[in-house]
Amino acid sequence: MSLEMNLDSLHHWYTASGTLVAELPAAFPADRIMRGLAKFPGLVSFDSSSAGAPAEAAGQAADAALELARFSFLAADPIFTWRLPARSGDDSGDQVRQILGEARRVLADCRCLTIPGLPPFQGGLAGLLSFDAGLAHLGVPVTTARPTALPLLRLGLYDVVFAFDHQRECAWAISQGLPAGGQAARRQRSRQRLEHHLAAVAATPVGAAPAARWQRPTESQALPGLVPLPGSPGVFSTHTEADYLAMVQAGIDLVRAGDIFQVNLAQQLRVSATCDPLALYRVARRLNPAPFAGFLALDDGAIVSMSPERFLKVTRDRVWMHPIKGTRRILASPEADLYAGADLGASEKDRAENVMIVDLVRNDLARVCRPESVEVEALCRLERFRYVQHLVSVVSGRLLPGAGPLDAVLASFPGGSVTGAPKRRACEIISDLERAGRGPYCGTLGYVGFDGAADFNLLIRSFVVGSDEISFSAGGGITVGSDPAAEYAESLHKAEGMLRVLAAFAGEEPA
Secondary structure, three states: OOOOOOHHHOOEEEOOOOOEEEEOOOOOOHHHHHHHHOOOOOOEEEEOOOOOOOEOOOOOOHHHHHHHOOEEEEEOOOOEEEEEEOOOOOOHHHHHHHHHHHHHHHHHHOOOOOOOOOOOOOOEEEEEEOHHHHHHHHOOOOOOOOOOOOEEEEEEEEOEEEEEEOOOOEEEEEEOOOOOOOHHHHHHHHHHHHHHHHHHHHOOOOOOOOOOOOOOOOHHHOOOOOEEOOOOOOOEEOOOHHHHHHHHHHHHHHHHOOOOOEEEEEEEEEEEOOOOHHHHHHHHHHHOOOOEEEEEEEOOEEEEEEEOOEEEEEEOOEEEEOOEEEEEEOOOOHHHHHHHHHHHHHOHHHHHHHHHHHHHHHHHHHOOEOHHHOEEEEEEEEEEOOOEEEEEEEEEEEEOOOOOHHHHHHHHOOOHHHOEEOHHHHHHHHHHHOOOOOOOOOOEEEEEEOOOOEEEEOOOOEEEEOOOEEEEEEEEEEOOOOOHHHHHHHHHHHHHHHHHHHHHHOOOOOO
16 A cells, blocks of 8 residues: 655644644554554554444444444554552552543643544543552552552553544544644644654554564463463463352452452462564454453553443543443354343343442442432443343533543543452452452553543453553352352353454364
C-alpha cells in the first residue's frame, strides 16, 4: 500500500487555541500506525475496532451496542510520566493518592474544550492502575510472592492522539501543543510534535509485520511453584484442581460465617515465553475481540487486554459503571447455547451475585455523586461475547460539584465485580487465599481527557507480558450458593479464549 503519512499530504487545521487536527486517509492501516508509534515509550491503545459490540445483547438497544464498538485510540511518547514501583510494607497507598492528586492538578492546568465532531479522547492522562495499587489504596497489604518489574501504577500525559471512529470510517491525528501556553506557541509545538509522530509512522515498513511465535516449553521447564494446567501443555497454574476447590470452599465458609457476602477468587496461569507483545496483541484482537480491549507498553513488558468489561466512564458530570457477574460458556449448538443463556438469566445464584455487586457499586458512586442521582439503568441484561456470555448491569450517577473522574476512580477502585462485598474485607481474603499477587489483573486501563471525559476498563481477559513469561488469570465470584467444582469449571471457561490465543500464537491453531 502506497500511502503518504506526512502533515503536508494531509488535510489539517488549527483550532482557536492552537490545537492541530489532521484527517488521516481512511484506508491507512491502524496497525502500521501502532507499529510506528511503538518506537516511542509508553505506547497505549484503547481498541474497540474488532469488537463488533457485544453480540445479541438481550434488551440492549442496537445504537447503544454499536457505541461500544465505535471508537479506538492510539498514543505514545507522553510528555510526562508517573510510575510507582511495586513494593510491600510501605506507604504505597499514600503514594497512589498523591500521584493521582498531582495528575488531577496537571489536568486542570491543561484543561481544553472538546473539539466537536471528533472521538472523545483528544489527549490527556492514560495508563494503568494495578489491582495491587487498589489494595494499597484500601490499606490492604500487597502480596509480593516473587520479585516483579511491573509497576503498581503507570500513567502518562499524552499530547498527541490518533483517534478512530469506526462507525463513520474516519480517523484523525490530534496534537494539543501542550504544555506550551498561548495560541502561537501551541500552534508551533502542536505542529512539531505531530510531525515527530508522523515521521515515525512513515518510516515503518508497509505491510503486516512478521508474526512472532513462541515454542511451548516442555514439562521439564515447569515454572517453580506452579503445576501443569490439565489439557494445556506448557501452561502452568498457581493451583491444582484440588487446591482451587479448597480455596473456593474456604471462601464459601467465610460467607456462611457471615464474614462476607461475596468474594472473587482466581487462579493465575503462566507460560514461560519470550515474545513480541504487539504480535500477541494482533492475534488476541482477531481471536478474542472485546469492546474494551487495550494495550500498554511498560518498561519491561506490556499489558495485552481483551476485556469485555467497562469499569467506569465519565462524560461531563455523569458517571457510569458496568459490573459483570454471571457467566456461561458459548456453545456450538444453537439450541444448547440458547438454553445456556436462558439458564444464566434465570439463575438465582448468578442474579443474586450480580445484584450484590450492583449494591456495592451504588454505594461506591454515592460517595462522589449526588445520592438521589444514583440509579440502576440496566439490571442483569445478557451480553454475549466470543467464548462466554455474561449478566451485565449498568449503574449511573451525577458527580458532586467539584468532583471529577479521578475522584470517581478512587471512590470505586478496585471494581466491586472483581473483589466482592464488603470490598475491603473481600480484598483481605483475596490477599490471604490467592497464591500470588494479582498485579495488573483486575486493575484498570483507561484515560482521562484534557476535557474531563474518562473511560476505564477492568483488566480481565488480559495478558501480562514480561521479559520471559506471559501470565493471565481467571476466576469468579463466590457466594453461599457456589459449588466448588462449578466455580473451577467457570474459571476454565473464562480462560478458554486466552488459551486459544496462546495456541494460535504458538502456531498450533490457525490465527
